[in-house]
Amino acid sequence: MFLVIATTPYIVAWKQDTSIALATVLSLLLVTFFQMIIDMGFLDFTPIAFLSIIPKIADHPDQIHRFITCAWLHANWIHVLGNILVIALAGVPLEQRMGKLRWILVYFLGLLGGNIAWVLTHPDSISPAIGASGAAFGILGAYMACWPNDRIEFPLLFFIRAWPVWGIVAFRLGIEIWNMYQIEAEQSVTNVAHMAHLGGFMLAWILARPIARGAPSELDDSSDIAIAGSTASKAARDAATAKMGSLDSDPWSEAGDGLKEEAARILKRLREEGDELETRRAWLEELAEQVLCPVCNGEVHAIISGQNCTLKCAHSKTHIRWP
Numbered sequence: 001m002f003l004v005i006a007t008t009p010y011i012v013a014w015k016q017d018t019s020i021a022l023a024t025v026l027s028l029l030l031v032t033f034f035q036m037i038i039d040m041g042f043l044d045f046t047p048i049a050f051l052s053i054i055p056k057i058a059d060h061p062d063q064i065h066r067f068i069t070c071a072w073l074h075a076n077w078i079h080v081l082g083n084i085l086v087i088a089l090a091g092v093p094l095e096q097r098m099g100k101l102r103w104i105l106v107y108f109l110g111l112l113g114g115n116i117a118w119v120l121t122h123p124d125s126i127s128p129a130i131g132a133s134g135a136a137f138g139i140l141g142a143y144m145a146c147w148p149n150d151r152i153e154f155p156l157l158f159f160i161r162a163w164p165v166w167g168i169v170a171f172r173l174g175i176e177i178w179n180m181y182q183i184e185a186e187q188s189v190t191n192v193a194h195m196a197h198l199g200g201f202m203l204a205w206i207l208a209r210p211i212a213r214g215a216p217s218e219l220d221d222s223s224d225i226a227i228a229g230s231t232a233s234k235a236a237r238d239a240a241t242a243k244m245g246s247l248d249s250d251p252w253s254e255a256g257d258g259l260k261e262e263a264a265r266i267l268k269r270l271r272e273e274g275d276e277l278e279t280r281r282a283w284l285e286e287l288a289e290q291v292l293c294p295v296c297n298g299e300v301h302a303i304i305s306g307q308n309c310t311l312k313c314a315h316s317k318t319h320i321r322w323p
Contacts, residue, residue, distance in 0.1 A: 002047065005030050006072050017305045020100045021091035024107065025084045028132060031072045032080045047073055052128030055119040067115045068108075073130040075191075086136040089154050090168070094143050097150075097217040099239065105211055110138010110200035117199020129193050134200030137172070141205035144169045146212045147220040173201065240277060240307035245323030247271045255294035263290040281309040295319040 006027050013023035035047055051069035058066065074080035095103040114134015143150065143165045151162035156171055180194045212219055216239035247270060252259050259267050266287045274280035281304070288302040293313040300320065303312050313319035 113203025114200030138204035142208035
C-alpha cells in the first residue's frame with residue numbers, strides 16, 4: 001500500500017506529461033495521510049521502524065531501501081509542508097528549466113546526499129531519520145548551480161515576493177550553518193538533521209551543471225536576472241516546439257488514399273500555419289473530426305500530451321500516430 005500510494009502520482013504524471021515536481025508534492029501528501037491513518041491504529045504497521053534511515057544499521061545490505069523510503073515519512077504536518085513548499089515553488093520552475101528526467105536525478109541526488117552525510121557524521125546513532133529535506137535542499141543546490149539569478153516567488157521571513165535564487169539559498173543555508181554552530185557550541189539541542197540538509201544541497205550543487213547540459217534551458221553564465229515563471233516556461237515551450245513532428249507527409253497519402261474536399265483544405269492550412277503549438281493543435285483537432293483511420297476506417301482522436309498534439313486511431317495506437 002505504501003509503494004502504491006507513493007508511486008501512483010508519478011505514473012499518472014508521466015503518462016499525462018504533467019509536472020513531476022507537483023507529482024512529488026502529491027505523493028508526499030498522500031503518504032503523510034496514509035501515515036496518519038496508520039498512526040491511528042487502523043493497521044498493524046510502524047512505518048518509521050521499517051522505512052526510516054537508522055545510521056547504525058544503514059550499511060546492512062537488507063536496509064539499503066531506507067535511503068529512499070525515509071524521504072516519504074515526516075514527523076508532522078509542519079515538517080512535510082515545509083518540504084513541499086520548496087519542492088513546489090522552486091521545484092516546478094527548475095523542472096521546466098531542466099526537464100523531467102534531469103529533475104528526477106537531481107531530486108534523488110539531494111535525497112541520497114543528505115542521507116549519506118547524516119549516516120557518515122552519525123555512524124553510531126540508532127535514532128531514525130525521516131523527511132525529504134535533503135531532496136528539497138538538493139533542488140535549491142541545483143538551482144543555485146545552474147540559474148542563480150532566476151527570481152522565484154518564495155516566502156522569506158514575512159515577505160512573499162520574487163526573490164533571486166541566490167538570495168533564497170543564502171538565507172536558508174545561513175540558518176542551517178547558524179543552527180549547526182549552535183549545536184556544536186552546545187548552546188542548543190534539536191532533533192533536526194541539519195547535516196542532511198547541507199549534504200543534499202552540496203551533492204546536487206556539485207553535479208547539477210554536468211546533469212543540466214542539453215536541458216531545455218541553457219546554463220546561466222551571465223549576470224542577467226530573469227523571472228523564473230516566464231523564462232522557464234519559455235524553455236518548456238521551446239522543448240515542446242522541438243518535439244513537433246514533420247507535416248511533409250501524412251498517413252492517408254502514404255496509404256494511397258489522399259484526403260479530399262474539407263479534410264484536404266484543413267490539411268493544407270495545417271501545413272501552412274502549423275509551425276506554432278497553438279495553431280497546430282487547433283488544426284489537428286479540426287482535422288480529427290474530418291478523417292478516418294487509414295488502416296481500419298475507425299475514428300481518429302486528437303491526443304494532447306503536454307503542449308503537443310497528436311492524431312491517433314481510437315481503436316489501436318499502432319494504426320496511426322501523426323505527426
